[in-house]
Amino acid sequence: MMFMRFNAGPIVNRFKPLGTLALCSAVAILGLLFLSKAAGIMIFVAATFYALGKSFFWPTMLGVVSERIPKGGALTINTIAGVGNLAVGVIGAAFLGNIQDKHIDQQLAGRYPELRSQVVAVEKASVFGAYRPLDQDKVAQLSDADRDRIKGISSEAKKSALATVAIFPTIMLICYIILLLYFKTHGGYSVVELEELKS
DSSP, X not given: XXXXXXXXXXXXXXXXXXXXXXHHHHXXXXXXXXXXXXXXXXXXXXXXXXXXXXXXXXXXHHHHHHHHOGGGHHHHHHHHXXXXXXXXXXXXXXXXXXXXXXXXXXXXXXXXXXXXXXXXXXXXXOTTOOBOOBOHHHHHTSOHHHHHHHHHHHHHHHHHHHHHTTHHHHXXXXXXXXXXXXXXXXXXXXXXXXXXXXX
């Protein structure tokens, strides 16, 4: 990612900032879907592909904000950065965990109902709805065969969650396309220049 960011100039010049963001969104979508299906060494290939997609999100978005809203200064840039950190670090992590727990609960209920009754904890509430997580202490007391079943379902849940969160770069892609169309009808994307006040 560092190498890609240091060599972003030709890409941004070719596709313009919003085009670069749209392209990154598309690559990130494909990367997440690839990761959700990959196994073995292909996981590293898929992760690298996804990393290529997300390499330019952070610096390019901050650049767009700086170019289009220069009067906002550091306040605007820090606001965008804060929203990004909040979405990824706080909301994103909780959302992923919620998806995984729900998937595990549903799969156990459908495939191993007796096993589910032994290991699923009491229902908990979250901003993304109620869910029932695994009780890891009870899982540790299971036989090796049952633990392997839980492990397999947990692995499936993690991959399923990656496919589900592909909705976020999809929403971003739609937003960037809308912005591209907007600027196309208004003379194209351009940098807003601040005029120096004469004393």
